[in-house]
Amino acid sequence: MSPPQRPRVLSGFRPTGAMHIGHLMGALENWVKLQETHECFFAICDWHALTSDYQDTSHLRDYVTEMAIDWLSAGLDPEKCTLFVQSHVPEHAELHLLLSMIVPVSWLERVPSYKEQQQQIANRDLANYGFLGYPVLQAADILVYRAELVPVGEDQLAHLELCREIARRFNALYGPVFPEPQAMTTRTPRLPGTDGRKMSKSYGNAINLSDGSEDVRRKILTMVTDPARKTRRDPGNPDVCPVYDLHKAFSSPDTVGLVNVECRRAGIGCIDCKNHLLRHLEPLLGPLHERRARLLENRGRVRDILAEGARRARAEARRTMEEVRAAMRIDTGQGT
Ligand code: TRP
Numbered sequence: 384m385s386p387p388q389r390p391r392v393l394s395g396f397r398p399t400g401a402m403h404i405g406h407l408m409g410a411l412e413n414w415v416k417l418q419e420t421h422e423c424f425f426a427i428c429d430w431h432a433l434t435s436d437y438q439d440t441s442h443l444r445d446y447v448t449e450m451a452i453d454w455l456s457a458g459l460d461p462e463k464c465t466l467f468v469q470s471h472v473p474e475h476a477e478l479h480l481l482l483s484m485i486v487p488v489s490w491l492e493r494v495p496s497y498k499e500q501q502q503q504i505a506n507r508d509l510a511n512y513g514f515l516g517y518p519v520l521q522a523a524d525i526l527v528y529r530a531e532l533v534p535v536g537e538d539q540l541a542h543l544e545l546c547r548e549i550a551r552r553f554n555a556l557y558g559p560v561f562p563e564p565q566a567m568t569t570r571t572p573r574l575p576g577t578d579g580r581k582m583s584k585s586y587g588n589a590i591n592l593s594d595g596s597e598d599v600r601r602k603i604l605t606m607v608t609d610p611a612r613k614t615r616r617d618p619g620n621p622d623v624c625p626v627y628d629l630h631k632a633f634s635s636p637d638t639v640g641l642v643n644v645e646c647r648r649a650g651i652g653c654i655d656c657k658n659h660l661l662r663h664l665e666p667l668l669g670p671l672h673e674r675r676a677r678l679l680e681n682r683g684r685v686r687d688i689l690a691e692g693a694r695r696a697r698a699e700a701r702r703t704m705e706e707v708r709a710a711m712r713i714d715t716g717q718g719t
């Protein structure tokens with residue numbers, strides 16, 4: 384008897400630079416769990432990175448490799464999941480093209496992130512065809528594997544809803560080919576960066592997965608705290624301190640409780656408090672640092688993992704595209 388089919392998962396990220404501990408808590412830890420119970424495909428979406436960063440592509444390849452190293456160091460296991468680069472699987476582009484025929488432009492203009500990003504990213508011209516079609520490409524990423532579950536952050540829910548609409552429209556026009564994928568959101572607290580703003584690579588305030596233990600230590604020890612604590616004797620308020628937010632994400636309940644009490648009555652200093660945090664953070668990051676060191680010694684292995692991932696992903700994507708072409712009665716040039 385063949386083992387029961389595991390539900391299929393697809394998710395991805397754009398390779399736009401180093402990933403940080405917010406991504407670890409928000410996405411990667413969840414992916415690492417999912418690979419035990421689900422059939423998982425994880426895509427490094429380099430074409431998606433091009434939709435906004437098309438002018439300077441000089442870093443793209445390095446970012447792809449770095450992202451693979453970040454994922455593997457976080458614990459994704461190529462024996463348990465398929466991790467691959469979007470552009471290694473050209474079937475995504477073919478499906479994107481075919482889907483683009485049936486997606487009304489008004490659906491795309493309605494996506495909240497479309498107008499927002501165009502306004503926010505003022506230093507680049509985003510009035511492109513490719514940027515408008517971003518969610519169609521994302522839908523192709525998901526549908527080309529007929530994935531059932533898509534773990535994403537809440538900011539991606541509108542894209543997922545659009546993907547479901549596209550699947551429904553395709554099925555209504557040409558017959559049932561695609562399941563309607565479900566979003567799977569993980570509620571994770573927003574992590575502050577070292578300057579107290581949201582942790583983000585664009586603010587330069589992130590603790591990256593590629594930071595060694597000395598970097599992590601330095602970044603935490605120089606992190607901003609409650610400004611009311613000018614000296615060790617001034618009581619503070621953990622509720623306005625970003626270090627406390629990190630405690631809530633990484634420290635034990637005992638430590639969180641202790642900081643909550645002792646900060647308010649100046650029972651501990653900020654350096655003590657940060658050392659408590661490091662005591663919890665360091666064991667968590669230790670295995671990541673070890674895996675990263677091994678991968679950096681053997682970059683050929685990273686390339687091999689991505690090549691094998693693309694091979695597995697492509698086999699699946701090809702099967703779907705055969706059904707898609709048949710459903711749409713597209714001539715394959717092979718008499719079928
Ligand atoms: N749009 C996603 C993001 O910015 C990345 C992404 C591309 C994605 N393709 C996907 C996520 C498919 C889930 C499924 O985070």
Ligand code: SF4
Pocket residue numbers: 608609612619620621624625626627642646651652653654656657
């Ligand atoms: Fe922040 Fe900790 Fe200092 Fe309180 S003791 S202000 S929680 S760093």
